Amino acid sequence: MLRFLNRLLGRNQNTLPPFDFARNRFLAKKKWPPNLRELTEKQQFRFERKFKRRHKLKAVRPQWDKWVKIVQWSMISFIAVYGVLFHDFRKDPMNPKPGEQPFEGLRRRMWGLLGNFYTHTESTTRVERGARRLEHSADDQSPKARS
Incomplete structure (x- = not known):
């Protein structure tokens, strides 16, 4: 099936031989991953601490974290406001x-x-505002008292 898809996509078959780790010119300084059973408790602890630190540094995505926080707090705020003011x-x-x-x-x-x-009806608000203006103008005759 994979050969068929490669042929459809126009890819040629890989002619490189498989990688031979025994003939690698760039030898690793340490065997990875280390066998934890062979290490002492102190070495295991240091390895785990180093691995956790490296993992945290690799997993940092500031843009993603920022938008996740914004979305979470927006949803929390919306649900709280809806629950307090609108939900029956x-x-x-x-x-x-x-x-x-x-x-x-x-x-x-x-x-x-x-x-x-x-509200969408403006007639009631206009009447109330008009009545308030009439009350204010009847109470205060001088323009200085209004301001």
Whole structure:
């Protein structure tokens, strides 16, 4: 099957002989991987420490780590905000106290501060703003008092 795929892709068969480690001109200083059973405990510990350090250095990917953190914290924030402000716990079957909303006070305060910020109907907000302007203009006759 592999020969068929190589022929389809236009690759030639490898004509190089297999690598002979016995005839290698560049001999290794140490045998790799070392046989841990032959090493003393101190040598094993040093080897493991060195190997872990090298592995950590090789595994460092700052760009990937940065974006993973950004995505994780974004998801955590979204779930927390959704759970506190929008999720209906009254209908949730996993709620230990059915029919009770645990964040009701916080929701009322939050939506009281935001008001109609997220609504699509502007007629109610214009009427309220207009009524406020009329109240302010009736209370304060001088322009200096308004500012």
